[in-house]
Amino acid sequence: MKKLVIFDLDGTLINTIADLAGATNYALKACGYPLHDTDAYRFFVGNGINKLFERALPESERSEENIRKIRSLFIPYYNMHNADLSRPYPGITHVLESLQAEGVSLAVASNKYQEATEKLIKHYFPQIGFIRIFGQRENVPVKPAPDVVFEIMQAAGAQPEETAYIGDSGVDMQTGINAKVETIGAAWGFRPRTELEAYHPAFIADTPEALLDYLIG
Template sequence: MSQKLTFKACLFDLDGTLVDTIGDIVYAMNAALAQVGIAPIDSQTCMRFVGRGLHNALKGALVEFGSQVDAASMQDLVEVLLHTYREHPYERSGVYPGIESLLQNSVASGLAVGVLSNKEDSLVKVIVRKKFPNIPFAMVQGACEGVPLKPDPATALDFARSLDLNPSEVLFVGDSEVDAQTAIAAGMPYALVTWGFRPRAELAGSGYNPLYDTVADLEKGVMV
């Protein structure tokens, strides 16, 4: 590790950062949208809705396609989405090239690593166990009752406290403005990657920096 770096842990977003999960999200979303007669959406369309939890992703899709549902119907649609996703959580998902090595190198260098996602907690844990069976994550946390979603910094701060670290010693790595906002609120340095669910132009236009286009760029610029 370079002596110029002061962080001692890395907290990673999951979807669009470590794992390309959009295929399974699209499959589950389309199962729910079909219930109200909405034609299947593709990956690029679905990417516009993700980042703030599956419930909010579904709400965004319904609004975009002009489908108005009452609270009870919305809950039914969420259940269809979650049931489908729980049945097929990772079949269409893959780890981004270079990520496994990045995580292994981080752990080998003495960094603690964690995962923080707005996806349902049980799904996050299943996907991480399946895709990274040999990485000793210090924390894997998704959405569950009583745990605020990103960009609320509470869980990111809990991660730092659990390691007895100052937030400034934890690097937050994600692929969206939500991740940057979480890091800023927590007082953590951050790096945004452009291989995920947000177009590079959108991230650049948001004013959040630095941006990294490849895992090699991230490892060279921040991790080593």
């Protein structure tokens, strides 16, 4: 069993796609840009919110100025509405509780901005004593840079071979590879299983229950 298990947030712990889509569409509409179906956002997210806005904007409108404008509208709206439709994936709370009961250190490493990451984790998992809850922070490279994983491992006193990183996207798989930790795909998330398979992770879990079986055995 691992000493430390680090989870991605969006698409891994919580299905946040409807609220992310709603807030981005709100900002796009306010600026007169076309909107997108909720399902399209599954492929827009994963690299931080600025990249989300860039992908959501029309190709000819993807300037730094327009990204900043969308961001200025998105953040206050999303801060108020980020738990409207978002919910933990069925079975994921049991996974966290079971790992915690086994003495495994738990942490979150997300590319979502820090304020929203903390709010969602504390709202939906108040009973879980995560050693670190990290979102996108100033001067810390976003995933797939491994910096956030290294920071969490240092806090936990865990070596790479004692650590597992779990996420639902290619960005997450590359993060685990870059950090040289055991990398596990969450196939219930936003991206297709084939995207995870391309990175040859140690394991791909189709359900949270399968993840728990793999981690605890």
